[in-house]
Amino acid sequence: MSASFKHLFGIAQLSRQQIEHLVHLGESFIELSRRSVKKAPTLRGKTVINLFFENSTRTRTSFEIAGKRLSADVINISASTSATKKGESLLDTGETLAAMQPHVLVIRHSISGACEFLADFLPDTSIVNAGDGAHEHPTQVLTDLLTLHVQAGGVAGKTMTIVGDIAHSRVARSHLLAAQKLGYKVRLVAPKTLLPRGIEQFGCEVFHDFDAAIPGSDVLYMLRMQTERLTSNCCFPSIREYHEAYGLNAARLALAADDCRVMHPGPMNRGVEIASEVADSARSHILDQVEHGVAIRMAVLTALCGNSPESSPSPRSKRREKAESAMRAQGKLL
Amino acid sequence: MADIIFDTTAVHAALDRMAEAITGKSGKKNRDTTVYLIGIERGGARVADEIQKRLETAGRTVARGNLDISFYRDDLDTIGANPEVRPSNMPFDIDGKNIWLIDDVLYTGRTIRAALGELFDYGRSASIHLAVLLDRGGRELPIAPDVSGLNHAADSGCSVKLLCQGGWHIEQRRVKS
The missing domain is CATH 3.40.50.1370 (Aspartate/ornithine carbamoyltransferase)
Structure with a gap:
């Protein structure tokens, strides 16, 4: 075979x-x-x-x-x-x-x-x-693709906006590779200190302003702040400041289209990258991801x-x- | 080279006979007159659809399920994972029910053995009967159909398939000598 x-x-x-x-x-x-x-x-x-x-x-x-x-x-x-x-x-x-x-x-x-x-x-x-x-x-990204296949009829032509600690994220890298093969778009949203240099070569759009990246997104994919991997050369202000700029709360979710889905590979830090009201909302597919x-x-x-x-x-x-x-x-x- | 061994007319007549035989053997033992048909994906599910139509036309209540036995096969090592798996679908509880297992072509019996294994994982049915559209002989296990629409002794070098495009028919093709 x-x-x-x-x-x-x-x-x-x-x-x-x-x-x-x-x-x-x-x-x-x-x-x-x-x-x-x-x-x-x-x-x-x-x-x-x-x-x-x-x-x-x-x-x-x-x-x-x-x-x-x-x-x-x-x-x-x-x-x-x-x-x-x-x-x-x-x-x-x-x-x-x-x-x-x-x-x-x-x-x-x-x-x-x-x-x-x-x-x-x-x-x-x-x-x-x-x-x-x-x-x-790879198995996380295959899981996400299964969730989108089941819940949204596939990924082709969709726009996935990945938000957060891109620099330390193996999930983001695997999605960038999968996107090129399966024909979906990836937007990356992060402060400059959490973005690897030269990431644009993967053919993704890069945003530093979360609000600007939301319209047109089919999936908001939130990444965990990997505080255990933060080093001194990777500037990070404070949890509260990060949440205000890059956390997904109900007010931000309101900027998204009605059928925009929220995903997270887990584990979540509630109140950091995602607010509880969003994580527990009907638009969150986080537990579907776990099942899949x-x-x-x-x-x-x-x-x-x-x-x-x-x-x-x-x-x-x-x-x-x-x-x-x-x-x-x-x-x-x- | 492929030969049509049963044409559309013969296949439809066989489906009629199967439906009659299943009716004759169902619902006499207890008060539950529903006929529980479980088709084996893919061909068996299509045959079960046809039998369901005939039973419902004759006024019987039919409950339907489908099994995909890919994950119950004993040949994962030799043929690898089946690329065309369909999820099993069992909308009713099989506990205590008299089940009719339906397949298209019965050959070695290994598919049926796998299907029985999967059915046991769903629960403890009161009985399981086997109905097949065509029995081609060549059994490797002690399994026999309760109802078979057609019989044809094919030798082991032949592949025998139910084809559903352009009128159902059964084709025999020599794959090795």
């Missing part, structure tokens, strides 16, 4: 057909989670390991639920309870887990490209990127487990050499 792929690193690797296939497959899984017996035998006998080096509630839980509802065996490992606390490198953790023969390794890591790095080294395991640094978060997140992750796991990898791995010593030269080039041990 031409739509097959062994790993899911990001939206960048996917064709439009592959994205549409995953969204379609995800749609058919929505119904499974609404049954009284939420179980299908699709992935019986498969093992999925969730390896999370950063905190996560919905992504980790939805991968876990997705795997379990499809009868896979799911194991969760978070960095705070793993051997990385004892000084084990990412590479060794990855290789150790791979030696236990899982089919899929779902990884979240603060370093961009961590998944590609590990995939080179683990020839028999499919790797899913559940968020790597500020690089990509499970369905999309079922689709991703099914698509990956449905391919029998036909690789002939190079010997371990060669792979180890390659990984070590990559680490030398980076100047750090991973």
Whole structure:
């Protein structure tokens, strides 16, 4: 099947057909989670390991639920309870887990490209990127596309306005890539300090005034202020000032068209990027996104487990050499 | 090379016979006279639509559901994820009901096994009967239809399909020798 792929690193690797296939497959899984017996035998006998080096509630839980509802065996490992606390490198953790023969390794890591790095080294395991640094978060964007497919009849020709901490957002990056493939427009709204330089090359419109970006938007996509990632070279005034300029409240929402939808990848900071009155309004699709997140992750796991990898791995010593030269080039041990 | 083994007239006559047979076997045991038809996507759902029309014309009440068994198949490793999955749709509670499972062509029995697995996940029906438009033989599992509209022994190198464009007909095509 031409739509097959062994790993899911990001939206960048996917064709439009592959994205549409995953969204379609995800749609058919929505119904499974609404049954009284939420179980299908699709992935019986498969093992999925969730390896999370950063905190996560919905992504980790939805991968876990997705795997379990499809009868896979799911194991969760978070960095705070793993051997990385004892000084084990990412590479060794990855290789150790791979030696236990899982089919899929779902990884979240603060370093961009961590998944590609590990995939080179683990020839028999499919790797899913559940968020790597500020690089990509493909399953979130596929989830958003499913929500818009179900609730708004698709994304083609629509305008999505992404507001907030663009600089640290892997979701924004993945949307910029998806927009080019699926034909929707992206507007980015942020203070200059939270916008990466040269972002216009992705073919998006950039606004610094939120109010000016609202008319003509079909989706207002609010991002969380990632206060844990703010550094001293990234000026940020105060929460209150940020909310006044870039927070979505009822008065701002009134500037939008009647069928404009509000989305948020979660977790929300109420009163910062989004006011409670908006988050809980009928135009908010935030909980739809959560429900669809499970369905999309079922689709991703099914698509990956449905391919029998036909690789002939190079010997371990060669792979180890390659990984070590990559680490030398980076100047750090991973 | 494709041969039409049953033309539109034969298929319609078979659908009539199926509807009659289902009526004859339904609703005598208990007070619930509704006929519960569940079609297997895609062909089986179309056959179930036709049978529903005939039963309703004859004055029977029909409840309909559809199953997509893609996620219950046993061949994910060999054929990969089905690109054309449709959501299952079960608008009624199957607990305690006498269910008619409908498919177009019955071959190895593996689709039916998967459908039974999925039905069990929906609940505990009182009984499940199987009605198929065409039984082509070649079973690999101990499964037999209660009602079959047509019978045709096709050998394993042939693909037998119900085609719905331009008048329903059943086509046999040799795919390997």
